[in-house]
Structure formats: C-alpha cells, structure tokens
Amino acid sequence: MDLNLRKAILSNIASNDQEQLEATIVDxxxxxxxxxxxxxxxxxELIWKHSDEQDKQDMIEALEQGVKQSTNG
Structure with missing residues (x-):
C-alpha cells in the first residue's frame, strides 16, 4: 500500500472518538x-500493532472461522 494513502487514511480519522471509529468500520x-x-x-494494521499475543490469536481464530463460513456457505 502506498505510504501516502496510509497517512491520508490516518489523517482522516485522527480526531475520531470510539463511536466514530466504530461507525466507520460498520459502514x-x-x-x-x-x-x-x-x-x-x-x-x-493499527489494531494488530496494539494487540497482545492473546488478542492476536483470538483474531486469527475468528478470521479462520469467518473464512471457513464464507467458503462453505
């Protein structure tokens, strides 16, 4: 990904609170x-960088389940 794109995205959400961040993701x-x-x-990427090893493992497991459901459904 182009570094400028990453910076632009981060700049667009820099002042967002939790509610706004959630709304962005849901949308x-x-x-x-x-x-x-x-x-x-x-x-x-931000979530991953700021997660501990247990959270990362939980995300990988959720991702694996989601992939399996998507390919079997």
Whole structure:
C-alpha cells in the first residue's frame, strides 16, 4: 500500500472518538465497497500493532472461522 494513502487514511480519522471509529468500520463492512478495503486494512494494521499475543490469536481464530463460513456457505 502506498505510504501516502496510509497517512491520508490516518489523517482522516485522527480526531475520531470510539463511536466514530466504530461507525466507520460498520459502514465500510455493511456497504461492502471495494474502495473501503484499503481503509479497513489500515485500521486492522493499527489494531494488530496494539494487540497482545492473546488478542492476536483470538483474531486469527475468528478470521479462520469467518473464512471457513464464507467458503462453505
């Protein structure tokens, strides 16, 4: 991902509170638009970097379950 894109996304959400961040994620997921994927990627990167090992393992397990459900459904 272009570093400028990452910085632009972070700049756009820099002043957001928890409610606004949640709304951003919910909106992006519900709309399912391809153009939202880079932003979700940047948000996930932040979450990953600030998570402990147990949280990371929980995310991997949730991801694995989601992938299995998506490919079997």
């Amino acid at each position: 992006a997921v519900q709309n399912g638009e391809e153009k939202m994927l880079p932003g979700l990627g940047v948000l996930f």
